[in-house]
Amino acid sequence: MLTGKRVLLIISGGIAAYKSLELIRRLRERGAAVRCVLTRAGAQFVTPLSLAALSGDKVYGELFDLTDEAEMGHIQLSRDADLLVVAPASADLLAKMAQGRADDLASTALLATDKAVLVAPAMNVRMWEHAATQANLAALKARGVLTVGPNEGDMACGEYGFGRMAEPQEILAAIEAALGLPGRLSGLRALVTSGPTHEPIDPVRYIANRSSGKQGHAIAAALARHGAETTLVSGPSQLPDPPGLRTVRVETAQEMLAACRAALPVEVAVCAAAVADWRAAHAAQHKLKKDNGAPAALELAQNPDILSELSQAGGQRPSLVIGFAAETERVVEQGRAKLARKGCDWILANDVAPGTATFGGESNRIHLITADGVDDWPQMTKTEVAERLCRQIAATLGR
Numbered sequence: 001m002l003t004g005k006r007v008l009l010i011i012s013g014g015i016a017a018y019k020s021l022e023l024i025r026r027l028r029e030r031g032a033a034v035r036c037v038l039t040r041a042g043a044q045f046v047t048p049l050s051l052a053a054l055s056g057d058k059v060y061g062e063l064f065d066l067t068d069e070a071e072m073g074h075i076q077l078s079r080d081a082d083l084l085v086v087a088p089a090s091a092d093l094l095a096k097m098a099q100g101r102a103d104d105l106a107s108t109a110l111l112a113t114d115k116a117v118l119v120a121p122a123m124n125v126r127m128w129e130h131a132a133t134q135a136n137l138a139a140l141k142a143r144g145v146l147t148v149g150p151n152e153g154d155m156a157c158g159e160y161g162f163g164r165m166a167e168p169q170e171i172l173a174a175i176e177a178a179l180g181l182p183g184r185l186s187g188l189r190a191l192v193t194s195g196p197t198h199e200p201i202d203p204v205r206y207i208a209n210r211s212s213g214k215q216g217h218a219i220a221a222a223l224a225r226h227g228a229e230t231t232l233v234s235g236p237s238q239l240p241d242p243p244g245l246r247t248v249r250v251e252t253a254q255e256m257l258a259a260c261r262a263a264l265p266v267e268v269a270v271c272a273a274a275v276a277d278w279r280a281a282h283a284a285q286h287k288l289k290k291d292n293g294a295p296a297a298l299e300l301a302q303n304p305d306i307l308s309e310l311s312q313a314g315g316q317r318p319s320l321v322i323g324f325a326a327e328t329e330r331v332v333e334q335g336r337a338k339l340a341r342k343g344c345d346w347i348l349a350n351d352v353a354p355g356t357a358t359f360g361g362e363s364n365r366i367h368l369i370t371a372d373g374v375d376d377w378p379q380m381t382k383t384e385v386a387e388r389l390c391r392q393i394a395a396t397l398g399r
C-alpha cells in the first residue's frame, strides 16, 4: 500500500499521457495522494480537468501563475512530495533535466528537488535510440534518477521498437520500489523459464521453435518488480536480461532442467519456455555433409519435461507450479488435459495458431485453467498478462 505517500506526477507531451490517467487511479486506489504538473505539451494530450477529477487536487501548469506562487511555490510543490514521477517523460524533458534547465514549472520543480525522481520515458524509437537521448539518460542515471521502461512494441507513429511507455502497473511497482516499500511478493522466491531451446543436430544446425521469450521475460520482470527473488532460466533469446533478477542462459532442454533444479527451492515456478520435446538422439561432433552419408532421417530422443518434474519434485515442489499450454486447436480442452497430465496447479492456455502472433508478438490471450475452472482473460499485452498473473499469485498466496 502507498497510504500516506505523496507523489508529484509530472506529465509531459506524448500520446502515452493517456496512461497517466490510469496511473493516477491506481495510485489513489493504493492510498497515495497525487498532485499533477501538466506541461504545455502534455496539455495537448490530456486535459487539466480530467487530471483534477482523478487526482482530487488542483493541477499545476504555468511557472509564473501568481496565484499558484502565492498559494504553493514551485519549491514547495516538490518539497511536499515523497517522490517525483515523470510519466510520460518526453525526450525534450529528459534533455532539460540532463542540462539542468528550468524554463517551465515541470523542469523547475525537477531542478528544485532533493527527493527521489522516477522517469518513465516515452517517445519514438529513433528518438529513444538517438545518442543524445541515451547520453542524457546516462547522465540522469549517474545522478540517481530512477527509470522504468520504455517497453518494446508497436508505436502510435506506426513504427516498432523501444519507446512505448511502461504500463501503469509497472510504473506503480517502480514507485513502490523507489519509496523503499516491500513489494507484494517480497520474501518469495520465484523461478521462470522462458524462450525456446536449441537442440543441436551438429555444430551448426539445431532444432528450435518460434518463441521469442517475450512472455516469459515479462513474467520474470513483473515478479521481480513486485519484490520476488527471481531466477529466470532463458533459452536463446534476443531480449536483454531483465533488471533486478538473476538470469541463467541455457541452450538445450537438458541444460534448462539442470538450471531449474539448481534454482530450487522456490515458492513459485512459472514454465513459459517453449521447450523442444525432442532432441537429436546423436548430435554429430562435426558438420554433417550432404555428400558423404548425411542421414536421410533424423533419429530423435525425448527431452525431459521440466514442468512435470517441478510438479512432482516431492519435498522440493514449489507451492505454486504454473505451466503454459501452447495449442493450435481446442485450446481450453487441451489445456485442461495438460493440467491433469503434468500435475501443475495452473495452466495458462494460449492459442498459437498461425495468424495469432502469440509466438513472437506483443500481446496474448490467456485462458487461466485451475482446479476451480477457467478464467478467460481478454487480449492484452504480454506485460499486462504478467502483471495480472502476479496479482493472481499474490492473491492466492494471501499477500
Ligand code: PMT
Pocket (backbone or CB within 6 Å): 193, 195, 210, 211, 212, 213, 214, 215, 216, 253, 271, 272, 273, 274, 275, 276, 277, 303, 304, 305, 306, 307, 308, 322, 323, 324, 325, 326, 327, 338, 350, 352, 358, 359, 360, 361, 382
Ligand atoms: O516466447 P514468446 O514469443 O513470447 O511466446 C510465448 C509462448 C507462446 C512461448 C508462451 O506463451 C507459451 O505458450 N509457452 C509454452 C510453450 C510450450 O512449449 O507449450 P507446450 O504446450 O508444448 O508445453 C506445456 C508446458 O510444459 C509449458 O509450460 C512448457 O514450458 C512445459 N514443458 C514442455 C515440454 C518440456 N520438455 N518441458 C516443459 O517444461
